[in-house]
Structure formats: C-alpha cells, structure tokens
Amino acid sequence: MDATTVRLILIVLGAILILALYLWERSRGPDEEGSDDGDDEDDTHEAAGPGGREPQGRHARDHVDDPDPEDEGDRPQAPAARADAAPDEGVPAPLLLxxxxxKRYGEFPGLDLLEVAESCGLRPGDMDIFHCLDEFDDGTRVYFSMANMVKPGTFPFDDMEGFNTPGMMLFAQLDGRPEDLTILEEMIATARKLATxxxxxxxxxxxxxxxxxxxEELRKSVLANEARFARAARR
Known part of the structure; x- marks a missing residue:
C-alpha cells in the first residue's frame, strides 16, 4: 500500500470521526436541555402541588390572611344580643301589640280621619301621632297609639285637609298590668270603628x-304576658 492510499484512508477516517463527534454532540444537546427543563418542571410541581394546584397548607394560609369578602356571609358569626334584652334579666320584655x-280602595281623607279618630278617643300628641290616654290616671299613661302607615309614620295635624293615607297602624306595649286586657279590647274596638x-x-x-x-290568640298572649310579669315580680 503506497503513501497516497494511506493518506486517503486517514483523511476518510478523520472525516468519519469528526462527523461522528458532530452527531454525538447534536444528539447529546437536546437530552441535556430536556434534563434542565425536567428540573424546572419538577420545581414547578413542587411549588404548585399535584395537578398544578397550590399545596394545601399554603392555600389555607393565603385564605386566612386574605379572606374573600363574599364568603363572610357563610362564616359563623358571634351570637347577636337579643333586641328585647333588659339590663335586669329578671324583667320580661314588654308585649308589643x-x-x-x-283602605280598601284609594286613601283615607285627612279631615275624615281626624274626625273619626277624635270620636274614638284618639288625640293628636307627641311625635305627631295619635294617642289614647288613660283618663283615670290624669292622662299620664298612653294606652295605645296610632301612626301613619306611610313612613315616617307621622300626621300633619296643621294641614290635615290636604292629607291622605292608605292606612294607619295602632300599637301598644304592655308590661303586665291588670288593665292590659282592657287596652287590647279598646284597641280592637277602635280599629273596627275606624274601618267601618x-x-x-x-x-x-x-x-x-x-x-x-x-x-282570642291576642287575649291569651296578653294574659300570658301578665303572668310572666307576675312571676318576675315574685322573684
């Protein structure tokens, strides 16, 4: 084998070696990049948890630190104080009647209302509403009152001629006195006379x-209320 042939063989072998190195480097590069991407992906999963969700511990911590205002209604709230609670728990709350x-159709004319109210013993008074007073106690106790059904519930006593209302509300607060049943009967009779x-x-x-x-249910409620106050007074 002459020198020229040997030289050609070496050149070919060198070219093959260089090509093999080039192909090996090319095939090795994506593997290494894929390995780096896999590490990043693992880091992502470690931070986010399975399925791309945040770990439960971190999620719960974020929820406590920054609660959603819309969820406030679903949270258990502290019990509110009773509206009828009295400073002395031994005193019952008054019974509200x-x-x-x-009006069946239209509205009640102011002057007609004023006239019928006076015939029923209702007098204009404090807070610009009508009151039925206890005539046997120098007028110091209000038996019951009558307010306008329309807010704010007052009557323009100085201008009843231009006043109309769809209805009135009669109410009383009973605190267990012996005359409470009489007050209920008076209130029912007044309401019926106004309506008729x-x-x-x-x-x-x-x-x-x-x-x-x-x-009849209202009468039983009044009697039961009177009994509650009587029991409280004996304590």
Whole structure:
C-alpha cells in the first residue's frame, strides 16, 4: 500500500470521526436541555402541588390572611344580643301589640280621619301621632297609639285637609298590668270603628284580616304576658 492510499484512508477516517463527534454532540444537546427543563418542571410541581394546584397548607394560609369578602356571609358569626334584652334579666320584655286599618280602595281623607279618630278617643300628641290616654290616671299613661302607615309614620295635624293615607297602624306595649286586657279590647274596638266608618279593613300584625280566632290568640298572649310579669315580680 503506497503513501497516497494511506493518506486517503486517514483523511476518510478523520472525516468519519469528526462527523461522528458532530452527531454525538447534536444528539447529546437536546437530552441535556430536556434534563434542565425536567428540573424546572419538577420545581414547578413542587411549588404548585399535584395537578398544578397550590399545596394545601399554603392555600389555607393565603385564605386566612386574605379572606374573600363574599364568603363572610357563610362564616359563623358571634351570637347577636337579643333586641328585647333588659339590663335586669329578671324583667320580661314588654308585649308589643299591633293592628292596622287599611283602605280598601284609594286613601283615607285627612279631615275624615281626624274626625273619626277624635270620636274614638284618639288625640293628636307627641311625635305627631295619635294617642289614647288613660283618663283615670290624669292622662299620664298612653294606652295605645296610632301612626301613619306611610313612613315616617307621622300626621300633619296643621294641614290635615290636604292629607291622605292608605292606612294607619295602632300599637301598644304592655308590661303586665291588670288593665292590659282592657287596652287590647279598646284597641280592637277602635280599629273596627275606624274601618267601618272610613271604609277600610282591620289587619293583624301579619297584614291579614283580623279574625275572631286571632282576637282570642291576642287575649291569651296578653294574659300570658301578665303572668310572666307576675312571676318576675315574685322573684
């Protein structure tokens, strides 16, 4: 084998070696890049947790630190104080009675209302509403009151001629006195007279027509309230 042939063989072998190195480097590069990407992906999964979600511990911590205001209604709240709680827990809360007289069609004229109210013993008074006073106690106790059904509940006593209302509300607070049952009867009779004379209907506290059965329930409530106050006084 002459020198020229040997030289050609070496050149070919060198070219093959260089090509093999080039191909090996080319095939090795993507593997290494894929390995780096895999590490980053692992870091991402480690931070986010399975399925791309945050770890439960971190998620719970973020929820506590920055609660959603819309979720406040679902949270258990501290018990609110009772509206009828008294400073002395031994004193029962007064019993609230409420009746309404509503116009069947249209509205009650102010002057007609004033005239019928006076015939029922209702007098204009404090807070610009009507009051039925205890005539046997120098007028110092209000038996019950009557307010306008429309807010703010007052009557323009100086301008009743231009006043109209769809209804009135009669109410009383009973604190267990012996005359409480009389107050209820007076209130029912007044509401019925107003309704009959002015063309309206008497409604209970749920705005339903006042029935004989409902009247009896109110009487029982008044008697039970009187008994509660009596028991509290004996303590």
């Amino acid at each position: 409420q009746l309404s007289v509503a 004379t002015l063309g309206g209907d008497v409604l209970d506290e749920t705005r339903r027509p006042l029935t004989v059965r409902k009247e």
